[in-house]
Amino acid sequence: xRPLIQKRSIALNKSxxxxxxDLTVSFETEAGNIEITDKVSFEIYPGEIYGLAGESGxxxxxxxxxxxxxxxxxxxxxxxxxxxxxxxxVLSLSPSELTYVRxxxxxxxxxxxxAALNPLxxxxxxxxxxxxxxxxxxxxxERVMDLLHHVGFPDPQRILSAYPHELSGGMLxxxxxxxxxxxxxxxxxxxxxxxxxxxxxxxxIMELLMEMKEExxxxxxxxxxxxSLMAQYANRLAVMYAGRxxxxxxxxxxxxxxxxxxxxxxxxxxxxxxxxxxxxxxxxGQVPQPKDYSIGCRFIDRCKYAFDPCxxxxxLVGHGKRQRVACFLYNKESR
Amino acid sequence: MISExxxxxxxxxxxxxxxxxxxxxxxxxxxxSLFSEFIANDKPLYLRYMGKSYFPVLTxxxxxxxxxxxxxxxxxxxxxKNTQFKRHGFMIFPIIPHGPFRSYLEMxxxxxxxxxxxxxxxxxxVARDVLTRLLYGFRTCMIFSLCLMVMGAILGIIIGGIQxxxxxxxDIVVQRLIEIWSSLPFLxxxxxxxxxxxxxxxxxxxxMAIFQWIGLSYYMRGEFLRLKNLTYVKVxxxxxxxxxxxxxxxILPNALIPVxxxxxxxxxxxxxxxxALDFLGFGLPPPxxxxxxxxxxxxxxxxxPWIAISTVxxxxxxxxxxxxxxxxxxxxxxxxxxxxxx
Numbered sequence: 001x002r003p004l005i006q007k008r009s010i011a012l013n014k015s016x017x018x019x020x021x022d023l024t025v026s027f028e029t030e031a032g033n034i035e036i037t038d039k040v041s042f043e044i045y046p047g048e049i050y051g052l053a054g055e056s057g058x059x060x061x062x063x064x065x066x067x068x069x070x071x072x073x074x075x076x077x078x079x080x081x082x083x084x085x086x087x088x089x090v091l092s093l094s095p096s097e098l099t100y101v102r103x104x105x106x107x108x109x110x111x112x113x114x115a116a117l118n119p120l121x122x123x124x125x126x127x128x129x130x131x132x133x134x135x136x137x138x139x140x141x142e143r144v145m146d147l148l149h150h151v152g153f154p155d156p157q158r159i160l161s162a163y164p165h166e167l168s169g170g171m172l173x174x175x176x177x178x179x180x181x182x183x184x185x186x187x188x189x190x191x192x193x194x195x196x197x198x199x200x201x202x203x204x205i206m207e208l209l210m211e212m213k214e215e216x217x218x219x220x221x222x223x224x225x226x227x228s229l230m231a232q233y234a235n236r237l238a239v240m241y242a243g244r245x246x247x248x249x250x251x252x253x254x255x256x257x258x259x260x261x262x263x264x265x266x267x268x269x270x271x272x273x274x275x276x277x278x279x280x281x282x283x284x285g286q287v288p289q290p291k292d293y294s295i296g297c298r299f300i301d302r303c304k305y306a307f308d309p310c311x312x313x314x315x316l317v318g319h320g321k322r323q324r325v326a327c328f329l330y331n332k333e334s335r
Numbered sequence: 336m337i338s339e340x341x342x343x344x345x346x347x348x349x350x351x352x353x354x355x356x357x358x359x360x361x362x363x364x365x366x367x368s369l370f371s372e373f374i375a376n377d378k379p380l381y382l383r384y385m386g387k388s389y390f391p392v393l394t395x396x397x398x399x400x401x402x403x404x405x406x407x408x409x410x411x412x413x414x415x416k417n418t419q420f421k422r423h424g425f426m427i428f429p430i431i432p433h434g435p436f437r438s439y440l441e442m443x444x445x446x447x448x449x450x451x452x453x454x455x456x457x458x459x460x461v462a463r464d465v466l467t468r469l470l471y472g473f474r475t476c477m478i479f480s481l482c483l484m485v486m487g488a489i490l491g492i493i494i495g496g497i498q499x500x501x502x503x504x505x506d507i508v509v510q511r512l513i514e515i516w517s518s519l520p521f522l523x524x525x526x527x528x529x530x531x532x533x534x535x536x537x538x539x540x541x542x543m544a545i546f547q548w549i550g551l552s553y554y555m556r557g558e559f560l561r562l563k564n565l566t567y568v569k570v571x572x573x574x575x576x577x578x579x580x581x582x583x584x585x586i587l588p589n590a591l592i593p594v595x596x597x598x599x600x601x602x603x604x605x606x607x608x609x610x611a612l613d614f615l616g617f618g619l620p621p622p623x624x625x626x627x628x629x630x631x632x633x634x635x636x637x638x639x640p641w642i643a644i645s646t647v648x649x650x651x652x653x654x655x656x657x658x659x660x661x662x663x664x665x666x667x668x669x670x671x672x673x674x675x676x677x
Contacts, residue, residue: 068573072564074503095578103575110573115566119340120588129584133575165339179574 016043017219018187023081025066034290035079036062038243041316044187049213049220051230051237055287059243060223064189068102104134107180111192113172117164123175124160130182147178151208170201174208181212189221194229206233227270231255239263242288242298245316249323259325261303305329347667354663357656368474375467377434378411384424433464435471435624447639457641459632465642469649471624479540480605486544487601488594491551492587498552499559500582506556517549526617534620543608551597558590592668599661603654610650626650
């Protein structure tokens with residue numbers, strides 16, 4: 001097990017691998033178009049683990065899916081935004097160019113390993129399928145065997161001929177990781193990679209992901225609502241609330257010095273095993289429904305510091321060197 | 336590579352005895368009918384003449400070969416009675432020594448002849464053997480229906496699949512076009528096309544196939560709409576797998592259950608449709624042996640009940656067997672069957 005806080009800041013003076021700006025996604029509903037994410041902007045640097053935290057429904061997964069243009073159809077629509085990778089905007093690529101980026105530059109690990117493999121195809125066919133669409137030099141068979149061995153299958157040959165229903169959740173997730181790594185992508189989007197697994201397997205999978213990341217020098221966009229997972233593995237993280245990033249900081253700063261009232265509330269709500277009183281802290285109130293999203297700060301109803309300027313849109317502005325926060329408490333000029 | 340689930344379905348199909356036996360019965364009957372020429376024919380299987388062997392079922396021999404006067408095909412039944420021939424050779428006829436087009440107008444009495452030692456199910460109004468015609472008719476209508484079924488399945492899968500896979504505007508537009516298309520009067524189209532281009536097997540098949548797929552396309556559209564949003568399809572897309580691969584390899588195998596369950600019923604539909612068209616006289620051109628044409632003969636010759644009775648019995652049996660198969664397949668592929676309280 002990793003120590004909870006570790007010196008994990010990485011050099012940010014390199015140029016970013018992926019630069020996302022103003023990503024806005026809307027969904028068509030009976031109540032009209034609803035903007036699920038609102039101008040989400042962030043940068044991911046090579047080799048880092050960038051966490052995206054937030055409650056269910058805050059727009060984490062939608063952000064990730066939008067990056068690969070995999071928004072659920074019909075309904076999902078990209079209103080604005082850019083995602084610059086290699087100097088190209090991934091979001092404006094044609095479908096055929098996109099096929100090349102998916103899997104090769106960016107690949108994704110999904111939440112439910114049990115549903116992520118086709119029940120009618122064996123592991124080998126599903127792993128080998130990637131090669132049909134991407135250039136690969138060298139022995140494909142060897143690459144697959146090597147990867148399977150790496151993700152912890154002592155006997156890859158047996159796994160290759162297996163069908164998904166013959167494997168456990170942990171095994172499937174390891175296969176998914178192998179699948180995502182085949183083409184050595186530069187960014188892996190891991191959308192709640194461990195949610196469907198039990199705690200011991202969870203740790204194994206995360207360790208594996210870390211190992212693979214270091215070996216292949218890929219960056220990881222880790223999406224989870226599990227803050228302790230973040231604390232253990234992320235280099236930097238952004239907290240999303242109701243479709244917006246409310247705070248972004250390095251992991252140490254995040255744990256020691258959270259700025260946004262929501263982030264403070266989140267950390268305070270974590271149960272402390274050493275605490276005398278067993279009482280659970282909770283943030284009062286409810287997350288607003290997407291159809292009730294307002295222009296102003298969306299945390300306003302639950303915030304004890306709320307004051308007049310909060311009815312305006314808070315911008316995500318820098319605070320100190322490596323922290324950004326969207327709150328008028330810290331953002332005096334734009335009040 | 337057959338998955339456990341598929342094997343389980345086969346096992347369940349086998350356990351439904353009625354369906355299982357029907358499948359074998361109909362299957363064997365069809366395979367036998369493929370060799371109709373060797374079972375019912377007015378050409379001998381084997382002929383020996385002047386120390387040489389001949390296989391008239393397979394090849395053409397002129398009458399001259401066997402000492403006749405003409406260069407047309409030898410009339411084997413007549414040849415058999417020829418004393419000249421008897422001295423130099425012999426021939427072995429199939430079990431039913433009648434061809435599908437041979438009329439026995441020279442026989443005593445007027446056609447249709449009642450069942451006799453020679454014609455087991457009697458003859459029709461032009462003195463052709465009913466049993467032979469039934470056998471050949473069975474083959475025609477099975478081949479026709481199987482072709483129709485396959486063509487319908489292919490068209491239905493592709494059109495319905497594209498609708499479901501692409502969704503949105505394509506789906507809505509194609510759906511409206513299908514509605515317009517399906518409201519075209521099928522029978523008039525068959526009559527029109529038949530009268531312009533002449534009636535033949537291929538044309539009739541084509542005309543029927545362009546209507547046959549519609550029902551299946553609805554199911555495929557639904558399946559594709561449902562399956563394309565499943566995680567493994569998303570995973571495939573996220574890994575850069577192209578749309579053609581996703582369509583055929585990721586989604587289609589999972590969407591095949593409605594196709595398989597509908598197939599036997601579409602076979603039944605094909606048989607009935609062809610029989611009905613032939614009965615009305617818009618189907619295959621005469622003198623092609625067909626059950627519909629025999630039914631109409633039966634109706635026109637009610638005093639010769641052997642025509643109608645044997646045709647109806649054959650049709651009834653075939654449809655019954657196909658229905659049993661369809662029922663069994665549906666049962667075997669029913670995902671809820673395991674949970675059904677018995």
